[in-house]
Amino acid sequence: MKIEVNNLTKKYKDTIALNNVSFTLGEPKIYGLLGRNGAGKTTFMDILSGNILASEGKILIDGENPFDNQRLTEQICLIKEGNNFKKDLKVKNVLKIYSFFYPTWDQELADELVVEYNLNLNAKVKTLSKGMESSLGIIVGLASKAPITIFDEPYIGLDAAARKKFYEILLEEYETEKRTIVFSTHLIDEVSLMFEEVLILQEGSLVLQEEADLLRDNTCAVSGPIKDVEEFIRNKEIIEKKQLAGTMTAYIYGNMQEASLHGLTAEGIPIQELMIYLTERKKGA
Template sequence: MKIEAKSVTKSFGTKHAVNNLSFDLETNKIYGLLGRNGAGKTTLMQLLAGHTLPSNGEILVNGEQPFNNRNLTKDICLVNESNNFIKRLRIKDILKVASLFYPNWSWECANDLLHTFNLNPKLKTNALSKGMESSLGIIIGLASRAKITIFDEPYIGLDAAARFKFYDVLLEEYEKHPRTIILSTHLIDEVSNLFEEVILMRSGELLFHETAEKLVEASMIVSGDREAVDRFTKGKNVLHESMLAGRKVATMFGEGLSVEEAADYGLHAERSSIQQLMVYMTEETRGGIKYA
């Protein structure tokens, strides 16, 4: 199911939570939706899932607007960070309701994941810890087998072992039953190897939409003698600079950054992580710089 965002703006009063956003998402890929708190990620996911209408522009899924469109929303599952469930119901009842909503629902997957996350289906959701609630949301998202599955910070309250279980089962489900997966997370280093493409937002705007591979290949961290670093970085797009143990460290982004050229200057060079790029690219002090 192809997703198209065309000059999408979502306003709340005078604030633009999403501002003039345009992009296309292809079918059956894993997308990382990244940005700082308040970047507009949650609002964008609600728009994609058809939970709200844009103030301007349009969201299209297979050429149709998802808002109030049951023909589409049955194939779109959004797992929010919290408040996904009616608190008085038991886990088994929540899963039953979900199975009626999503036509591709897999009870085999749901039951396997109940065992994986050690959840008792007889428990009421108001008795769940935050981690258990997150596990239930993950179960619904994966067992829905919705053609578009969206996770908004799905791991809140999960320890490291449980988070890595989630990453493993997400990849297993994706390989067995391909779908479009959009994952918003702050723990980027843990999951960046899953991303095929990255959507980076700042203050409601699109900074970057590119393959994860190209994003990393367009980055570089160099370190060494201060004068040598300054000579090498002159005229290049420097995102961040610091001094560490008497050596200067600079993070850059742009085309044509060569590790071999940096070595000619006597510098140590390596590619940046996606998490480092997200932090530096979304610095408000960088003003009007745009990367999209």
């Protein structure tokens, strides 16, 4: 499903959560939606899922607005970090309700995941630990098989082993049946290798949209004597540079091999660090 974001703006009284954002998500991929707290990520996901309206601009999914559009909303599943389900419902009732809502629901997968995460079907949501409630959200998100599945910090309370299992299952299901997955997280180092395309928001504006492989191949940290590094990075786009005791490290858009040919040390920049550097800059990418 094609997602077109056109001049999207969302205001809450005097606060601008999204500021004239435009981009397109054209094909099923795993998209990493990154940014600091308050960048506008959750607001964007709420508009995309049809929960709220934009103040200006629009989101179109295959040419239609998702707000108040059941044909579209039953093809979109948004799992937030908490409060996804009514507290008095039992786990089995939550799963039954969602199985009715999503035409693509995979009951066999849901049953397997209930066993995997050791969930008690008769337990009420309000009695679940934070980790168990996150597990329930993960089960719904994966079993929905929704063509657009959105995970917004979906694993609060899960330990590292449980998160790793989630990533493995997510990738297995994605490889079996491609869908558009929008994944927002602060644990970027854990999941960045899953991302096929990365979007970074800063203070409500889009500062970067790039294929993850190109981002990894075309950004690097170059280190060496200050004079040599300064000469090499002349006329290159610089993300950040630091000096220490006669040496300089510059984070740039450039090729590692080119830097090596100039006798400089070069290494890739992890996507988490790149996001930090980009969102520290006043003008973004």
